[in-house]
Amino acid sequence: xxxxxxxxxxxxxxxxxxxxRLKKEGKTEIREDGSIVLKGDYYKKQVRxxxxxxxxxxxxxxxxxxxxxxYSALGKVLFEMTPAEVIDVMMESNLRGRGGAGFPTGRKxxxxxxxxxxxxYIICNADEGDPGxxxxxxxxxxxxxxxxxxxxxxxxxxxxxQGFIYVRAEYPxxxxxxxxxxxxxxxxxxxxKNIFGTDFSFDIELRLGAGAFVCGEGxxxxxxxxxxxxxxxxxxxxxxxxxxxxxxxxxxxVETLANVPxxxxxxxxxxxSIGTEKSPGTKVFALVGKVKESGLVEVPMGMTLRxxxxxIGGGVADDRAIKAIQTGGPSGGCxxxxxxxxxxxxxxxxxxxxxxGSGGMVxxxxxxxxxxxxxxxxxxxxxxxxxxxxxxxxxxxxxxEILEKITEGNGEEGDIERLExxxxxxxxxxxxxxxxxxxxxxxSTLQYFRDEYIAHIRDKRCPAGSCQALLxxxxxxxxxxxxxxxxxxxxxxxxxxxxxxxxxxxxxxIKCGTCMEVCPVxxxxxx
Amino acid sequence: MEFKFDMEKNKEKIxxxxxxxxxxxDKPGVLMPVLQETQERFGYLPAEILELISKELNIPLSExxxxxxxxxxxxxxxxxxxxxxxxxxxxxxxxxxxxILEELENVLGIKSGGTxxxxxxxxxxxxxxxxxxxxxxxxxxxxxxxxxxxxxxxxIIEKYR
Numbered sequence: 001x002x003x004x005x006x007x008x009x010x011x012x013x014x015x016x017x018x019x020x021r022l023k024k025e026g027k028t029e030i031r032e033d034g035s036i037v038l039k040g041d042y043y044k045k046q047v048r049x050x051x052x053x054x055x056x057x058x059x060x061x062x063x064x065x066x067x068x069x070x071y072s073a074l075g076k077v078l079f080e081m082t083p084a085e086v087i088d089v090m091m092e093s094n095l096r097g098r099g100g101a102g103f104p105t106g107r108k109x110x111x112x113x114x115x116x117x118x119x120x121y122i123i124c125n126a127d128e129g130d131p132g133x134x135x136x137x138x139x140x141x142x143x144x145x146x147x148x149x150x151x152x153x154x155x156x157x158x159x160x161x162q163g164f165i166y167v168r169a170e171y172p173x174x175x176x177x178x179x180x181x182x183x184x185x186x187x188x189x190x191x192x193k194n195i196f197g198t199d200f201s202f203d204i205e206l207r208l209g210a211g212a213f214v215c216g217e218g219x220x221x222x223x224x225x226x227x228x229x230x231x232x233x234x235x236x237x238x239x240x241x242x243x244x245x246x247x248x249x250x251x252x253x254v255e256t257l258a259n260v261p262x263x264x265x266x267x268x269x270x271x272x273s274i275g276t277e278k279s280p281g282t283k284v285f286a287l288v289g290k291v292k293e294s295g296l297v298e299v300p301m302g303m304t305l306r307x308x309x310x311x312i313g314g315g316v317a318d319d320r321a322i323k324a325i326q327t328g329g330p331s332g333g334c335x336x337x338x339x340x341x342x343x344x345x346x347x348x349x350x351x352x353x354x355x356x357g358s359g360g361m362v363x364x365x366x367x368x369x370x371x372x373x374x375x376x377x378x379x380x381x382x383x384x385x386x387x388x389x390x391x392x393x394x395x396x397x398x399x400x401e402i403l404e405k406i407t408e409g410n411g412e413e414g415d416i417e418r419l420e421x422x423x424x425x426x427x428x429x430x431x432x433x434x435x436x437x438x439x440x441x442x443x444s445t446l447q448y449f450r451d452e453y454i455a456h457i458r459d460k461r462c463p464a465g466s467c468q469a470l471l472x473x474x475x476x477x478x479x480x481x482x483x484x485x486x487x488x489x490x491x492x493x494x495x496x497x498x499x500x501x502x503x504x505x506x507x508x509x510i511k512c513g514t515c516m517e518v519c520p521v522x523x524x525x526x527x
Numbered sequence: 528m529e530f531k532f533d534m535e536k537n538k539e540k541i542x543x544x545x546x547x548x549x550x551x552x553d554k555p556g557v558l559m560p561v562l563q564e565t566q567e568r569f570g571y572l573p574a575e576i577l578e579l580i581s582k583e584l585n586i587p588l589s590e591x592x593x594x595x596x597x598x599x600x601x602x603x604x605x606x607x608x609x610x611x612x613x614x615x616x617x618x619x620x621x622x623x624x625x626x627i628l629e630e631l632e633n634v635l636g637i638k639s640g641g642t643x644x645x646x647x648x649x650x651x652x653x654x655x656x657x658x659x660x661x662x663x664x665x666x667x668x669x670x671x672x673x674x675x676x677x678x679x680x681x682x683i684i685e686k687y688r
Contacts, residue, residue, distance in 0.1 A: 134657030210598030
């Protein structure tokens with residue numbers, strides 16, 4: 001049986017071993033207050049709370065986690081606090097759901113706490129489906145116990161004895177790490193019956209997704225755990241009252257849960273001292289796309305997009321000009337470069353037509369076509385719409401068709417208006433977040449990059465030079481007349497004399513790009 | 528193309544599978560884990576096994592197919608010995624995943640989602656696998672290949688021939 005005394009012993013025994021290993025590796029710095037941080041410019045402006053242990057501890061070792069105060073928060077709440085007090089601290093901290101919607105965690109817990117039932121559940125939503133986001137995966141693979149401890153604390157607070165982690169099947173390593181972590185925690189008596197010898201029992205079971213994006217939606221996820229098609233429910237009841245198998249259920253995202261233990265270690269005031277007033281704490285972002293240094297960054301809420309992309313990410317790759325930042329995945333929007341000074345928090349991003357979402361942040365440069373990006377996300381939504389609500393099932397398909405038409409150069413007057421009208425219907429008449437936000441990529445690009453749509457439709461031109469069907473190959477006056485392009489052209493559409501500038505007949509050209517490849521002086525361009 | 532499931536040849540596997548069902552039959556919401564176990568053991572969801580599940584768990588076959596067809600990870604045709612998943616997430620997309628997929632289709636002579644007739648290779652288009660820092664990325668079995676260029680594909684496939 002685990003006791004507080006034993007926990008302390010493990011900590012005292014393991015901490016020096018861990019510090020020795022870290023010193024040898026030399027990637028970290030041990031500060032005076034005992035905290036351990038990663039060294040290097042990339043980490044300088046970051047504040048790592050949810051990722052506090054990632055890349056520092058060995059994720060397969062529960063002792064490593066304990067060495068850095070792991071499970072001390074669980075011990076503290078079990079021995080020193082009543083469930084109501086636990087919830088009070090959570091409310092006071094104002095930790096908001098990191099899965100995207102930003103609902104206050106404490107209020108959610110309180111709903112389930114107040115609701116009387118014979119059985120309650122805690123679910124960890126690890127169905128991280130937004131393309132371009134991998135913060136949850138990194139936490140599960142790098143620090144699984146912080147999530148388990150967070151779940152156990154939530155269980156104690158609301159009176160649940162059973163937890164589920166619903167993790168997507170695309171993350172095999174996360175599944176393996178979690179399995180091992182659950183086993184170790186059970187062995188130590190930190191999960192299972194009578195934790196720390198108290199009368200609190202809490203068990204966690206792993207459930208795997210099977211490749212349905214919509215299962216990241218709370219009620220669809222519950223349907224899936226129940227063994228059904230993962231379709232969202234009609235929201236008559238709060239899931240905190242009637243959720244999994246009709247019982248009060250708390251569903252929290254991985255990153256949210258990873259924040260929980262440390263709030264009980266350091267207190268709600270400490271947490272509120274980080275970030276902004278309405279969005280306290282930090283947020284982890286997956287900074288990817290055309291950025292010099294891609295990776296996970298955790299920053300205090302309220303930092304501007306510019307600071308994240310340029311000060312941490314080192315700017316745009318190949319030193320091209322930044323055009324937009326896509327946040328929030330398929331539910332989010334494209335934020336144009338002139339709004340880079342927007343602070344990143346729930347309210348500010350919503351105000352400019354995007355969302356925080358789960359934290360995907362894809363940097364796009366001048367060669368990325370915004371109409372094509374909108375098409376990419378709609379393609380995703382069409383595939384992933386579960387088919388329950390007609391506006392989402394049929395409407396997204398119609399929107400995709402229009403976008404395909406536009407990117408292929410067949411756009412017509414009225415297409416933009418049709419897109420806008422469809423967007424409005426779909427978002428107001430769909431049951432779940434997937435449908436309600438499906439049109440965001442289109443509406444946000446229409447708001448900020450409308451002229452790109454118009455260029456595609458009226459001038460049959462793709463300003464970014466990305467839509468293949470609208471490209472025109474062109475030989476500039478850098479041409480030295482070597483005839484190489486003309487000789488290699490499969491349809492013989494290039495004419496010109498030796499040592500004279502060559503010309504492409506765009507009517508016959510099949511846009512295969514061979515001329516561009518063979519040109520020794522880079523005189524062939526697309527426009 | 529038809530792929531036939533051989534009940535005789537798989538007898539032992541089926542027996543092991545039955546033990547799994549017996550151990551888990553009372554768990555609430557067991558259908559998904561059972562389908563995942565089926566795919567894990569047999570490589571896909573053979574119709575014969577689905578019928579067996581229906582009888583054992585007393586779930587109508589229609590409901591089983593309803594669930595199985597809903598989730599994109601379940602497949603009704605066998606995967607190749609080497610399953611190539613091509614990540615089509617946003618980061619990979621902006622870095623040219625489409626072209627990588629095209630090249631794979633050309634090299635293997637099958638379409639995305641298909642399996643070669645000799646059961647050696649299959650191509651599975653995949654949602655973001657969360658390796659965005661390495662975009663564009665493919666996974667062959669458990670091996671990850673990142674920062675790919677179209678020219679790399681032929682050589683990589685050769686390794687598995």
